[in-house]
């Protein structure tokens with residue numbers, strides 16, 4: 001069993017970027033935490049980041065062949081991308097929507113998610129720990145549904 005952790009635009013700047021909102025942990029730190037957890041749980045895990053909407057869509061298309069599920073932090077594309085929503089709806093792979101910040105407690109435009117209607121569920125507001133929560137939630141979902 002292998003899962004894909006997919007990160008969208010500007011998440012490569014974590015740690016430097018608005019630390020008051022997103023914390024000081026870097027994406028490399030989060031990647032290491034996810035890999036340690038996957039190793040402990042004896043599952044495969046691929047961790048990727050792209051600033052490119054098309055690259056994220058391509059990766060989602062390919063995931064149905066390679067991964068049992070996706071954890072997706074789509075960054076600001078969450079609030080804009082019908083194309084990402086359509087990509088998720090087009091493949092038979094469960095997706096968990098993830099955000100470091102609580103998107104419902106911020107600007108109005110962040111309350112709209114194009115990912116939410118096609119995701120199993122959403123985790124937001126728990127910072128880097130959300131990645132660990134999302135791995136547990138995805139594995140629990142896969143155990144019950146596959």
Ligand code: DQA
Nearest residue numbers: 010074075076099100101110
């Ligand atoms: C984010 C929330 C988005 O609104 C924002 O555009 C991001 C990060 C988060 O993880 O909190 O880039 O997805």
